[in-house]
Amino acid sequence: MSIKNVRTALKRFEKYEFLANESTNKNRLITIVNWDVYQSDDEELASKQASNGQANGKQRATNKNEKNDKNEKNKNINMQISNLRERYSEADLLIIDQYFDILRFTRRSGKIADSVIIKVYQKWEEFKTEAVIYALQVYINNPKHHDKQENYCYGIMRNATAQEIAKYKESADKQKKQIEPKEYQVDSS
Structure with missing residues (x-):
């Protein structure tokens, strides 16, 4: 898969409002719109806690669930x-x-x-x-x-x-x- 294919797919998802795309100082932050529709209640709670714990302007920390899965x-x-x-x-x-x-x-x-x-x-x-x-x-x-x-x-x-x-x-x-x-x-x- 080429970089061009990824960018095209991201633009398409953004156009259909499946995700929000935001550039940060080091990389790109992609937020899935209606994440709660796709996830269970437990994961939603953990995701909200992780996002609330971050100061504005700082990049998001690795999700604890991801570390546990690994x-x-x-x-x-x-x-x-x-x-x-x-x-x-x-x-x-x-x-x-x-x-x-x-x-x-x-x-x-x-x-x-x-x-x-x-x-x-x-x-x-x-x-x-x-x-x-x-x-x-x-x-x-x-x-x-x-x-x-x-x-x-x-x-x-x-x-x-x-x-x-x-x-x-x-x-x-x-x-x-x-x-x-x-x-x-x-x-x-």
Whole structure:
């Protein structure tokens, strides 16, 4: 949508008296006419209180309901990610976190959106956990591939054979046994 389209739409709504358009010192204030017709009583009361609390000539503060909605949305996203992570063991989650830490550098911002993380976890549900962890380990252990995005790992998951996964799992189990602490008896003489 272009700026021209937005301006045209705003002029049309203003012409039909659906909204009032007022320029402020920093931006534009658009007020919806007959807002109460479109909203419930609770939201109307909160809106009136917010507008009455502002001094004349000052820009309006962010509506508290908007902040609450955003906080609720963030809680839902975090809960969804947490539910998707339940499928994996603690050791697997360390590998997954390491993968996401590397993957974030494939983004210009250096961050991965929560919605992308959710989509990645949902895509992984198509595969066995062993295949997912195998693919992530292959990715992590090959720094030359760290510039590739998540589709590269999906390809590894799709194309990994049961023998490759079993061989990896066997070598990982051997490494765990070598790392496990051994019990020693202390001579107390």
